Amino acid sequence: MQRTTTIRLLLLWTMTTSLPVQAQLLDAVALDSVRTYRSIERAMREPDQVFKLDLSGQKLKELPEELLLLKNLNALDLSNNKLKVLPERFGELVHIQDLRLSRNKLVDFPGSICHMTHMKRLDMSRNALVGLPPCIGAMTELTSLDLWDNDLGDFPEELERLTSLRFLDLRAIQFEQPEMEHIQNLLPRTKIYFSQPCNCGM
Numbered sequence: 001m002q003r004t005t006t007i008r009l010l011l012l013w014t015m016t017t018s019l020p021v022q023a024q025l026l027d028a029v030a031l032d033s034v035r036t037y038r039s040i041e042r043a044m045r046e047p048d049q050v051f052k053l054d055l056s057g058q059k060l061k062e063l064p065e066e067l068l069l070l071k072n073l074n075a076l077d078l079s080n081n082k083l084k085v086l087p088e089r090f091g092e093l094v095h096i097q098d099l100r101l102s103r104n105k106l107v108d109f110p111g112s113i114c115h116m117t118h119m120k121r122l123d124m125s126r127n128a129l130v131g132l133p134p135c136i137g138a139m140t141e142l143t144s145l146d147l148w149d150n151d152l153g154d155f156p157e158e159l160e161r162l163t164s165l166r167f168l169d170l171r172a173i174q175f176e177q178p179e180m181e182h183i184q185n186l187l188p189r190t191k192i193y194f195s196q197p198c199n200c201g202m
Contacts, residue, residue: 025095040064056080091115137161159186168192
């Protein structure tokens with residue numbers, strides 16, 4: 001009887017330890033202290049332990065499919081690559097709080113990013129973005145948005161929902177004074193950095 005009970009307990013332990021780990025959303029202190037993985041190959045050896053991944057400067061033209069298996073991912077650096085688009089499934093990484101996509105070749109703001117509603121910091125500087133989608137209004141936890149040196153012209157009214165936003169960099173983008181004032185009115189609590197206004201209509 002005791003032997004049977006022991007076997008059952010061992011089977012139960014084996015089953016529970018083999019279950020997928022529930023995805024975790026780390027606080028700022030914990031996120032600062034965890035290890036940063038620097039290759040997808042190394043990350044896939046222990047995917048449940050990967051909270052921070054740095055794939056910057058790897059000349060990526062598309063995202064590795066394995067990336068979508070890293071359900072605990074909280075911080076991802078994809079800067080200085082050659083990405084033109086991001087797949088819709090990228091939005092499944094809903095625990096990402098810090099995403100860096102600077103120095104890529106993005107023209108359209110990926111709608112999949114709007115699903116990352118726990119995002120705190122988003123850096124998409126030095127791309128070729130032409131506008132922001134209305135769905136950006138869903139990112140209500142966003143505190144820092146860097147869009148420096150893009151080709152932005154469209155700013156949806158939904159920006160006013162970003163009530164947590166404290167920093168917005170729009171330098172090296174040409175605006176007329178009325179456009180700048182409109183953006184500031186949408187985000188009255190945000191420190192917005194503009195370059196000098198142009199006289200584009202002159």
